[in-house]
Each structure stands twice: as structure tokens, then as C-alpha cells.
Amino acid sequence: MAAVDKPSRVLTSLRAAVEGLADSGALTPPELAKKIGIPRPSAYRLMGALVQDGLATQQPDGAVALSTKWLSFGDQALATATPWFHRDDLLRDLRDSTRLTVYLSIPRPQRTVCVRRLHGQGVQVLVLRPGGSLPLHVGGVGRVTLAFGPEDPEAYLAAHHPERFTPRSLETSNAILADVALTRERHYCVSDEDVTVGVGAVGAPVLTPSGEFLGALSVAGRRDDIVGHEAELAAHVLETAVEIGRTAQL
Incomplete structure (x- = not known):
């Protein structure tokens, strides 16, 4: 059961992160962590994964925003x-x-x-x-x-x-x-x-x-x-x- 629960939590956090960025626009990892109620290290990991996969872009001030790839x-x-x-x-x-x-x-x-x-x-x-x-x-x-x-x-x-x-x-x-x-x-x-x-x-x-x-x-x-x-x-x-x-x- 634990093997099923862990990916479920990751997906739940990822969805919350995407919805948080869609709702608020560009956010820094600390801002996202506060908005969706997750630890800061988790916010950094989620945002890093989104940027790495081209689903988000990082701005010069460190804030992250969803990319236009979502449009497709x-x-x-x-x-x-x-x-x-x-x-x-x-x-x-x-x-x-x-x-x-x-x-x-x-x-x-x-x-x-x-x-x-x-x-x-x-x-x-x-x-x-x-x-x-x-x-x-x-x-x-x-x-x-x-x-x-x-x-x-x-x-x-x-x-x-x-x-x-x-x-x-x-x-x-x-x-x-x-x-x-x-x-x-x-x-x-x-x-x-x-x-x-x-x-x-x-x-x-x-x-x-x-x-x-x-x-x-x-x-x-x-x-x-x-x-x-x-x-x-x-x-x-x-x-x-x-x-x-x-x-x-x-």
C-alpha cells in the first residue's frame, strides 16, 4: 500500500503546484510552499521538475511561471x-x-x-x-x-x-x-x-x-x-x- 500512497501524494502536490501557479501567476518556491501548504524543499523540487520538463519557466528573480506548453x-x-x-x-x-x-x-x-x-x-x-x-x-x-x-x-x-x-x-x-x-x-x-x-x-x-x-x-x-x-x-x-x-x- 505504501508504494501506491507515495506517488499519490506526489501527484496531489504537483496538481496543487500547477493550480497555484495558474491562479497566482509567477511565484517563488517559498511563496508556492506557503500558498499550497507544503515544505519549502518540496516546492523547490516540484518547481525544478516543472522547469526541467518545459512545463514552467524560471524568471530572473527566481520566480517560476507556467509555460505555454500547457496550451497544447x-x-x-x-x-x-x-x-x-x-x-x-x-x-x-x-x-x-x-x-x-x-x-x-x-x-x-x-x-x-x-x-x-x-x-x-x-x-x-x-x-x-x-x-x-x-x-x-x-x-x-x-x-x-x-x-x-x-x-x-x-x-x-x-x-x-x-x-x-x-x-x-x-x-x-x-x-x-x-x-x-x-x-x-x-x-x-x-x-x-x-x-x-x-x-x-x-x-x-x-x-x-x-x-x-x-x-x-x-x-x-x-x-x-x-x-x-x-x-x-x-x-x-x-x-x-x-x-x-x-x-x-x-
Whole structure:
């Protein structure tokens, strides 16, 4: 048993070190040791191993930061999660035509997970990033996933207490179920400051021609760029979502 426990502790410490660096940016070994609660010698060893393997870089002041090598791991993980998707050109066209940030997300239990994000012009304080997730009662991609995805909305609400992100977040079961009905009726939803104050989005489902839900697509940006332009933006998002679903390689 001891032979199993030792590598487990090493992996636990290594994960904590990576997450600590990802959260705080560059740290010295003493700073990392304090942050994740390990002895200083252990922090020096972990950071040395990360630098030696190219997973981190050491700065002139001795601090260590994660390297860009992690980006390739993230890209591969996201590609594995969406083997059916090969149309980044459609996302680029949507971004260029709307000048807004484009999101593609896929369903996971009680969440929607971002697998693609293409930055548009303007606001750069959007909450969702590749690999990040949102609950299903907020945001363009979240609410679309609740309306069209595999999870039953009433079961979701029974198992999940809706978190309130802003004063505009949908919070009660009646409000959320009414939003599901409206989203299904018009085939898109409008997120109006329900995740981040000052930010809006328009989302639509990505469906196969047979109606299978693959994911959610949205454009997001400053509220002033969304509210008052919902119909026009919805047309762009729906057109792109239909084409992604039509060309999905299942």
C-alpha cells in the first residue's frame, strides 16, 4: 500500500503546484510552499521538475511561471471533447460579421463547458473561457443548453439551487422554466447582464439535422451592442449554428 500512497501524494502536490501557479501567476518556491501548504524543499523540487520538463519557466528573480506548453494540452483536450467539430472558419466568420466574442460550448452534468472562444472587439471581462463552465440557468450558452440539451429542466432545478451572479440572474424555478419555454419557442435566448453586469449575449443551439443536441453557440459583448440588436444577432448565430450542425462529423 505504501508504494501506491507515495506517488499519490506526489501527484496531489504537483496538481496543487500547477493550480497555484495558474491562479497566482509567477511565484517563488517559498511563496508556492506557503500558498499550497507544503515544505519549502518540496516546492523547490516540484518547481525544478516543472522547469526541467518545459512545463514552467524560471524568471530572473527566481520566480517560476507556467509555460505555454500547457496550451497544447488544453487544445488537445478541447478537440477530444468535440470530435465532431471542424469548422473554426464558421466561428471566425461569425466573429468578423458581428465583431463580438464567439463561444461554443458542450453539455456536461448541470453545466455547459466552453470549448471554443474567439475574442471580438470591445469588452474583455467576459467570465467564460475555454475549459471553463457555467450553470445551465445563466448565460446565452447555459440557458440554451437547459432548453435544448439532454438535461430535464425540472430535474436540474430539483437537484441544483440556482446561483445568482447578478441582480438580473434568473433565480426562481418559475422564471427559469418560463425562460426555457421562450427559448424553445423562438429558438434562441438573450442574456442581458445575467452573468456579468454590462455584458450581454445571444445564444442558439447547435443541432444535427435529425435534432440531436451537440452544443450551444453564442455571441457576447457590451450590453449596448446586444440589446436592441437581438433579432439581427440571432439571425447570424442561428445561421452559423445550423451550418455547424449540418457539417458535424459524427
